[in-house]
Each structure stands twice: as structure tokens, then as C-alpha cells.
Amino acid sequence: MSKKGISMKTAFSRLARAVGIWRKYDPQQLNALLLSRLFTKLTPYATVFLSARIINALVTGVEAREVWRLIGITLGVTTLFAVISAILNRWYEARKDGNWITTSKVIADKHAAMDFVDADSQHVADLTAQIQQNDNWGGRGLSRIPRLLEELLDGAFSMLGGIVLSVELFILPIPSGSLRFLNNPLFAICILAVMLTVALASGQLVGVANAAWENYASDARLGNRMFGAYGFFATRLKRAVDIRIYRQERISKFYMGKGDVFTENSPLATEYRGKLGLCVAASKGIGAVMSGIIYLFVCVKAWAGAFPIGSATQYIGAITGVFMGLNGLIVAFENVRANGVFLSNTFEYLDIPNSMYQGSLTTEKRSDRQYEVEFRNVSFKYPGSEAYALKNVNIKFKVGSRLAVVGMNGSGKTTFIKLLCRLYDPTEGEILLNGIDIRKYRYDDYRDIFSIVFQDFQLFAMPLGENVAVSASYDREDVADCLEKAGFSERLSTMPKGLDTVLYKTLDKDGVEVSGGEAQKIAIARAIYKNAPFIILDEPTAALDPVAEAEIYEKFNDIAGDKTAIYISHRLSSCRFCDEILVFDHGQIVQSGSHEELVHQEAGKYYALWNAQAQYYAVNG
Numbered sequence: 001m002s003k004k005g006i007s008m009k010t011a012f013s014r015l016a017r018a019v020g021i022w023r024k025y026d027p028q029q030l031n032a033l034l035l036s037r038l039f040t041k042l043t044p045y046a047t048v049f050l051s052a053r054i055i056n057a058l059v060t061g062v063e064a065r066e067v068w069r070l071i072g073i074t075l076g077v078t079t080l081f082a083v084i085s086a087i088l089n090r091w092y093e094a095r096k097d098g099n100w101i102t103t104s105k106v107i108a109d110k111h112a113a114m115d116f117v118d119a120d121s122q123h124v125a126d127l128t129a130q131i132q133q134n135d136n137w138g139g140r141g142l143s144r145i146p147r148l149l150e151e152l153l154d155g156a157f158s159m160l161g162g163i164v165l166s167v168e169l170f171i172l173p174i175p176s177g178s179l180r181f182l183n184n185p186l187f188a189i190c191i192l193a194v195m196l197t198v199a200l201a202s203g204q205l206v207g208v209a210n211a212a213w214e215n216y217a218s219d220a221r222l223g224n225r226m227f228g229a230y231g232f233f234a235t236r237l238k239r240a241v242d243i244r245i246y247r248q249e250r251i252s253k254f255y256m257g258k259g260d261v262f263t264e265n266s267p268l269a270t271e272y273r274g275k276l277g278l279c280v281a282a283s284k285g286i287g288a289v290m291s292g293i294i295y296l297f298v299c300v301k302a303w304a305g306a307f308p309i310g311s312a313t314q315y316i317g318a319i320t321g322v323f324m325g326l327n328g329l330i331v332a333f334e335n336v337r338a339n340g341v342f343l344s345n346t347f348e349y350l351d352i353p354n355s356m357y358q359g360s361l362t363t364e365k366r367s368d369r370q371y372e373v374e375f376r377n378v379s380f381k382y383p384g385s386e387a388y389a390l391k392n393v394n395i396k397f398k399v400g401s402r403l404a405v406v407g408m409n410g411s412g413k414t415t416f417i418k419l420l421c422r423l424y425d426p427t428e429g430e431i432l433l434n435g436i437d438i439r440k441y442r443y444d445d446y447r448d449i450f451s452i453v454f455q456d457f458q459l460f461a462m463p464l465g466e467n468v469a470v471s472a473s474y475d476r477e478d479v480a481d482c483l484e485k486a487g488f489s490e491r492l493s494t495m496p497k498g499l500d501t502v503l504y505k506t507l508d509k510d511g512v513e514v515s516g517g518e519a520q521k522i523a524i525a526r527a528i529y530k531n532a533p534f535i536i537l538d539e540p541t542a543a544l545d546p547v548a549e550a551e552i553y554e555k556f557n558d559i560a561g562d563k564t565a566i567y568i569s570h571r572l573s574s575c576r577f578c579d580e581i582l583v584f585d586h587g588q589i590v591q592s593g594s595h596e597e598l599v600h601q602e603a604g605k606y607y608a609l610w611n612a613q614a615q616y617y618a619v620n621g
């Protein structure tokens, strides 16, 4: 049960940075938070102050009219404050409802903006998993910030209001009698010192409890990870068949048992039943003792005639408020420190630099689409890998050409495309667009010239039309036309809501499940809709049978029109019509030429691949 972590200074500088992020993403929430906490904390003081005036008026025997006037003011002010607080709280709560969207947007924005090489790294996968798990583990990290500010502001406003209303308690003297020694300023200082000590002790105890949370955070991360992977394992439709055949539900039970950090037998729960529970209870208990001391001091002074009884109620309320505020503030400081520990993952993630060179040239939206790409001695190793995924690739191709990239699995075809669209930079050599190194172009501009359908493309649980346009507003005719070109029009005609049909049942009970082949057609329509000068199909047709694949590829020849089309396939028959075929083997282009040229080179790789496949497809080569 050790107390560890970071210094308060570090914690507050992290808090300041996190508040800056919130201010950028949701400035309104911070305004709402500030005003709602101000009114919520000052409202009870207004009531305390005004009711004290009424009681004083009653005990000093003023006229009834004056009492009624005071009651009227009290009712009016209290009601007004209550209404304003309620409105402000509603505003704040409403903004707070979107907090999980804000925090995930911060993470998602960074992910989209970082270099792909980092987005694709294990380090980033681990960091994002940790950030997510910190959030699951008691809402630690960025999502905690509004709550911490609430705690800090509540403490500060409580203290300030209480101080204003209780100053007189220490100033007004007892006029006569044996209790006059209480007028000594030292006495007031003693009371304040005790108050501060108790509040600090209470904060320390909370700190101990927080430290226990930090200590078990890594266990909890593992538990959350396991729960994420196996918690709903048995309900996933994709697993339903395997579960029945291989009785995989047993796996879920096996792992869940190991991630036992959330049950009553977990180490944290055990600590809470012992010393830790006592700490939390003691922190509450000493608060109650402090209230007793305050009551005693105020009552004795009132009894000795320092002020009327109404003021006594005000001072008790106010000084209790000061104590509660101070206590709250110290606990809030501890919570800021504890949360600061968890923010380190978030900041490490947000601070990942973009180290890919960013050029400033535009790719000129050329109406003649005259683009020429050249790979000049390009070699590439994936980060952390010793082996070359591409080695000395030299190739030049012009716009409008049809290029096929063929080769065995793992021969470097996809890597070639990833380098072409600058998801990675070459380890050696350079890629040129119209004679200029692609690094010198603005990246946003450069990637706009490519439409790619990757093998593992993803569609969204959104309406069909929006999937194709990747936008909520789009030209319906254009989208329908692209779907038709992709061979989807027949299926579209059977969809009850046409382009507005939601794909998948994930978010809509009327959603439509599409088959692998249909999904591929939609993905192809999306690529056509983007209307970029380069259109690339990276084995997106793997789920189709060879005949259907050949149909799509041949049809695609027409669709591609004046665009440069690059086809990747391990089925050679689909690529026969291409102007040029690049044959990849172990990261190198071992042959290039047209089908007719290659198919007759008996010593070549293409010949071997072609004949191996021809047996299965009975293609007429």
C-alpha cells in the first residue's frame, strides 16, 4: 500500500495541458462548467446569509414588516439562484454527455494525422490500448478532466464563499466575561491551523487510496484487455460456427478466470476490506470531528455575546463550507496527481512527431491527367525488420496505362502499392511523379491522386450511398452510376431503401448484410466515385471465384477509361489484358512485359505461375 506517483508540479502542468486540449475541442463546456459550479456553490451561501438576517431580526425584535421584507428577499434571491444554477447545470450536463466522443476524437484525430509508419506500429497499438484501458479503469486520463475541474472549482468556490461569510466570526469580540480569552487572535489562528491539518490529513488518506488504484492499474489493464477480447466472445456471430464445432466458449471461461481484477476476490477489493477501507473511513471520520470543533467554537462565542444567534447559524454554515471546501480542494489535488500519472500515456501518444518529410509542391489538378510515375532503385525494409520487402525496384509507368502486378503471396505486391501512395517512404532509392521526388509534394495533395481498393478494405455501418461517397451529402445519380459500373445495380434494385439502405445490422435493425463479393463491388464503386487519376485494385476480388474476378477486371478496363489502372492479383488470368505485367518475386521485379511476351518465356517465373494456375482454371491462354 505504498504511495507513489508524480510531483504536484508535474501533475498540475499535465492538468494545464489537458485543459488546453479540452478548451480547443469543447470551449463551451469549460464556460458552462465554470458558471454552473460558481452558482451551485454560492447558492447555499446566499440562503445561509439571508436566513441569518431573518433570525437576527426575530431575536432582536424588529417590526413584523421588516421581517416580512427579509423573508421576501430571501425567497426571491434563493429562487433566482436556484433557477440560474439549474439552467447552468443543465447546460453543463448536456455538454458533458458528449465527453466520450470528445476524448475519442482527440485520439482519432492524432491517429489520422500521424505518419502511417507510426499508426501501423506496435508501439502505437499498445499506447492506444493503454489509453483506452486507463479510461475503462475508473475513467482516468483525458476524460477525467472536467470532473477534476469540477472538484477544484467546487473546493475553491466553497472556500471563498465561506471565508467571506465567516471573517466576522474571528473579528467580533466577546464583550465581557471569563471567555474573553477567545478574542485572542492566536485562538483564531489555532482553529484555522487545526482545520488545515485535518484537511491535509484527510487528503493524505485519499492519496493512499489513489496510490492503490495506480498499483493495480496494470492488472486492471490486463483484465480489461481480456474482457475486451473474450467478454462478449460467445455472442459474436462470426464465431458462432466455430463455437459450436470446436466448443470455443470454453476459451472465454478460461481467460476470464485469469483476468480476475474486478471481483470481490481481487487484490484491490481485498485491500479495500482491510487497511485501505479504514483509510477512506478515517478521512470521512476526521471531517466529522472537525465539524464538532467548529460548532463548539461558534456556539461558545455566541453564548458569550459576541454576536446574535442568527449570525451563529451563518458562521457555522460558512466555516463548515470553508472546511469542506479546503478538504475538497486537497482531495482534488490528490486526484489531479493520480490522474496525471495516467495522462502520461495520452501525452506520449499525442507527442509522437511526424517525421516524414512534408513537401510543399502541389500535384496540379491536371485536366490532361498527364502523370508519370517512376520507381528508381527503390528498396524497402519494414521498420524493425531486417529483410527487404522490396529490393531494387525500377519501373516507369504513364497515365492511362494498364499495369498488372503479379506474384506469389509475400512477394512484395502490396508493399509496392503502399510505397507508391506514400504510406511509407523507401529505405533506399526514390519514387518520382513527373520527374520530382514524391516527398516534395504536399502529402494531402499527393494522396488525392490515388483511389485504392485494398484487400482488407472496410465499409461502414452507414447508408450505402454514404459508403460510396464517403460523405453524408453526395450526388445520388453519380453514386448510382458508380455502383452500376461496379456491377452492383442488380442488387441495388432489390434494396428497399436504395442508396439510403443502411449496411449491416450493427447500428440499424433494418440494416442489410452484404456478402463478401457485394462488399467488394461497393468498395470498387467507392474507388470509382473518388475519380482519381490512379485507380488501384489490390486483390480486392479475392472472395470471388476466378470467373467473376476476370469479369470484374475486364469490365474495369472500360471503367478505368483514361485513368492509370494498377491491378494486383495472384490470379494471372485476370491480368492478361494489361499493357504491362510486373512479376514480383522475393521483393524484386523479376520480369515485365505483356502477357503474350511473358507466357512464351519458358524459363521465366510468369510461365511457371501461368501453367500452374492454368491447370486449375482451364483458362485458354
Ligand code: ADP
Pocket: 120, 382, 383, 385, 389, 407, 408, 409, 410, 411, 412, 413, 414, 415, 416
Ligand atoms: P504480397 O502483397 O505480395 O502478398 P506483401 O507486400 O504484403 O506481399 O509482403 C512482402 C513482405 O513484407 C512479406 O515478407 C511480408 O511478410 C512483409 N510484410 C508485409 N507487411 C509487413 C509489415 N507491416 N511489417 C513487417 N513486414 C511486413
